[in-house]
Amino acid sequence: MSSTTVRTKSHFRALDIAYIGMFAALMMIGANITSFAPFMVVGGVPITLQAFFAILAGIILGSRLGAISMAVYAIVGLAGAPVFARFTGGFAQLMSPTFGFIIAFIFTAYLTGKIVERYSSRTAYIIAALIATVIIYIFGTNWMYFAYQIWADAPPEFTYKLAWLWMLAPLPKDIILAVFAGVFGYRMRHIIKKTSQKRSRKQ
Numbered sequence: 001m002s003s004t005t006v007r008t009k010s011h012f013r014a015l016d017i018a019y020i021g022m023f024a025a026l027m028m029i030g031a032n033i034t035s036f037a038p039f040m041v042v043g044g045v046p047i048t049l050q051a052f053f054a055i056l057a058g059i060i061l062g063s064r065l066g067a068i069s070m071a072v073y074a075i076v077g078l079a080g081a082p083v084f085a086r087f088t089g090g091f092a093q094l095m096s097p098t099f100g101f102i103i104a105f106i107f108t109a110y111l112t113g114k115i116v117e118r119y120s121s122r123t124a125y126i127i128a129a130l131i132a133t134v135i136i137y138i139f140g141t142n143w144m145y146f147a148y149q150i151w152a153d154a155p156p157e158f159t160y161k162l163a164w165l166w167m168l169a170p171l172p173k174d175i176i177l178a179v180f181a182g183v184f185g186y187r188m189r190h191i192i193k194k195t196s197q198k199r200s201r202k203q
Helices: 003-031 050-078 091-095 099-118 122-150 160-166 171-202
Strands: none
Touching: 003 050, 050 091, 050 099, 050 122, 050 171, 091 099, 099 122, 099 171, 122 160, 122 171
């Protein structure tokens, strides 16, 4: 193996780590956007930008690295760093009714990445982002409902229908951001690809 090949692999390994760290940091910012805009809390549920960044991670980084970046974010938060919504963190967050969304971000980043790795059109990117949004809502909302019913002491009037009504507030925002993530991610992925190809030719 030539020294050039070794340098190239080493470079991209370092770049991958940088991308993973960047998206983990973006998730922290997206989770706590309500600290700067308190009005983005509806019915006790923070309206965040996490879904947007999770989808973008899958589109730009691909399935493997996208899922890893979301897993890193979750692990850092569970380790105690205040990176979850409202600057919370710690292992106790596993019992939070909204922790299902954190888990969903890992799977949706992977799924989004898989779709765009197979289909390269702009439309496919947008569809992938919208599918990811649906999965986030289904998994996260069901987790929230059962968490409230089993261990979070929900009031008697809290029903499955009410759980979904809570999620109507952030839904329009997440649909719009999903479409934007698909369009923006499509452009960014192709820019990154062209840049990588130019770098490879120079080396």
